[in-house]
Amino acid sequence: MASSDVARQLDKGARPLSLAGHVGFDSLPDQLVNKSISQGFCFNILCIGETGIGKSTLMDTLFNTNFENFESSHFEPQVKLRAQTYDLQESNVRLRLTVVNTVGFGDQMNKQESYQPVVDYIDKQFETYLQEELKIKRSLHNYHDSRVHACLYFISPSGHSLKSLDLVTMKKLDSKVNIIPVIAKADTISKSELHKFKIKIMSELVSNGVQIYQFPLDDETVAKVNTTMNGHLPFAVVGSTEEVCVGNKMVKARQYPWGVVQVENEHHCDFVKLREMLICVNMEDLREQTHTRHYELYRRCKLEEMGFKDTDPECKPVSLQQTYEVKRQEFLAELQKREDEMRQVFVQRVKEKEAELKEAERQLQGRFEQLKSRHAEEKAALEEKKRLLDNDLTSFGNRKTAAALLQPPGFTVNGKKDKDRKNSGFM
Numbered sequence: 104m105a106s107s108d109v110a111r112q113l114d115k116g117a118r119p120l121s122l123a124g125h126v127g128f129d130s131l132p133d134q135l136v137n138k139s140i141s142q143g144f145c146f147n148i149l150c151i152g153e154t155g156i157g158k159s160t161l162m163d164t165l166f167n168t169n170f171e172n173f174e175s176s177h178f179e180p181q182v183k184l185r186a187q188t189y190d191l192q193e194s195n196v197r198l199r200l201t202v203v204n205t206v207g208f209g210d211q212m213n214k215q216e217s218y219q220p221v222v223d224y225i226d227k228q229f230e231t232y233l234q235e236e237l238k239i240k241r242s243l244h245n246y247h248d249s250r251v252h253a254c255l256y257f258i259s260p261s262g263h264s265l266k267s268l269d270l271v272t273m274k275k276l277d278s279k280v281n282i283i284p285v286i287a288k289a290d291t292i293s294k295s296e297l298h299k300f301k302i303k304i305m306s307e308l309v310s311n312g313v314q315i316y317q318f319p320l321d322d323e324t325v326a327k328v329n330t331t332m333n334g335h336l337p338f339a340v341v342g343s344t345e346e347v348c349v350g351n352k353m354v355k356a357r358q359y360p361w362g363v364v365q366v367e368n369e370h371h372c373d374f375v376k377l378r379e380m381l382i383c384v385n386m387e388d389l390r391e392q393t394h395t396r397h398y399e400l401y402r403r404c405k406l407e408e409m410g411f412k413d414t415d416p417e418c419k420p421v422s423l424q425q426t427y428e429v430k431r432q433e434f435l436a437e438l439q440k441r442e443d444e445m446r447q448v449f450v451q452r453v454k455e456k457e458a459e460l461k462e463a464e465r466q467l468q469g470r471f472e473q474l475k476s477r478h479a480e481e482k483a484a485l486e487e488k489k490r491l492l493d494n495d496l497t498s499f500g501n502r503k504t505a506a507a508l509l510q511p512p513g514f515t516v517n518g519k520k521d522k523d524r525k526n527s528g529f530m
């Protein structure tokens with residue numbers, strides 16, 4: 104146990120005792136090893152780099168196998184991610200390896216959003232894990248962890264400087280994943296240029312505040328080698344699945360008209376350093392960092408977004424249960440408030456509608472009264488006319504009677520007319 108751990112335990116009041124004989128808990132590390140071996144391991148690598156930069160070749164070279172490789176076109180409308188999972192075995196250790204490749208990275212005219220699908224992919228894996236963790240019935244022991252443990256960022260061997268796409272992407276990812284930058288196709292750059300290029304890249308990363316993964320120094324057994332390797336970053340790598348005869352041995356190499364670049368020769372490139380650091384020495388640290396640093400950050404932000412906190416505004420610790428209760432009360436109060444508001448709005452609407460209906464009724468009544476009075480007026484006028492006509496009729500009847508009385512007997516209006524007609528010669 105490290106001395107700092109002992110000190111921490113002493114602080115908490117633990118009492119050191121010496122054992123009189125062997126009890127057997129010194130087998131705990133062996134128990135852990137056995138358990139881990141039977142469970143198997145899982146490791147996920149994300150390769151980010153332009154189309155054709157050598158991602159697949161490097162993966163094949165690293166794991167000494169032939170993964171399924173699809174050549175990407177340079178005409179993808181946007182960046183996509185393709186994940187493939189393989190079960191590998193070395194001695195009695197099983198490794199479930201997922202290789203995620205960017206497809207179409209750096210091929211679009213507008214590269215502003217190129218990093219977004221990568222960020223989304225990483226977040227989605229964290230989210231899936233978080234959802235599993237938050238389940239009542241969790242099955243984390245046989246859960247296929249798809250969180251990205253290492254991100255190999257392939258830098259183009261231009262010898263100049265990083266592209267803005269590289270800086271922007273790495274900056275967006277450095278709090279989410281362990282970034283290990285590598286200079287791809289390092290056989291295409293001369294030794295002196297490579298040295299300068301490495302220095303330039305590191306200074307650009309520092310000046311832009313990009314945090315790349317540093318091989319850990321807290322474990323004494325690997326602190327020395329890790330310190331040396333941190334000084335070699337970014338690794339300049341060469342990939343090849345071809346074997347060339349060098350001396351009397353077949354080695355992985357790239358053969359050119361002027362010579363052979365041996366992948367595993369440390370004078371030729373940093374491939375061995377990368378393999379050593381990524382697979383042999385720091386694979387477990389990469390997995391641990393992913394869980395304790397990057398996932399923890401994602402989880403914290405997500406839970407805070409959902410309103411959970413460890414302390415109240417007065418910095419007193421609050422439990423999840425208390426936070427939940429407060430949230431529940433807030434929610435119920437909000438619900439009640441909304442209900443009251445809706446009720447008020449409803450009452451208001453009913454009142455408005457009632458007023459509208461009353462107004463319409465009043466208008467209708469007014470119109471009815473108007474029509475009624477006009478009708479009465481017209482009726483009175485008609486009655487007056489009728490009365491006058493009746494009067495006329497009566498007086499006419501009277502006059503007719505009077506006229507009939509005044510006529511001499513045998514005189515008729517017709518007789519007069521007959522006579523008149525005879526006189527006028529119209530017969």
Ligand SMILES: Nc1nc2c(ncn2[C@@H]2O[C@H](COP(=O)(O)OP(=O)(O)OP(=O)(O)O)[C@@H](O)[C@H]2O)c(=O)[nH]1
Binds near residue numbers: 173
């Ligand atoms: N000079 C040189 N060529 C390499 C190296 N690694 C790969 N290549 C070549 O580069 C070409 C593309 O390699 P891939 O490994 O398919 O590249 P990729 O990044 O996986 O390509 P996509 O998946 O299509 O984006 C092939 O012709 C490889 O032989 C290297 O280290 N040096």
Ligand SMILES: [Mg+2]
Binds near residue numbers: 172204
């Ligand atoms: Mg590929």
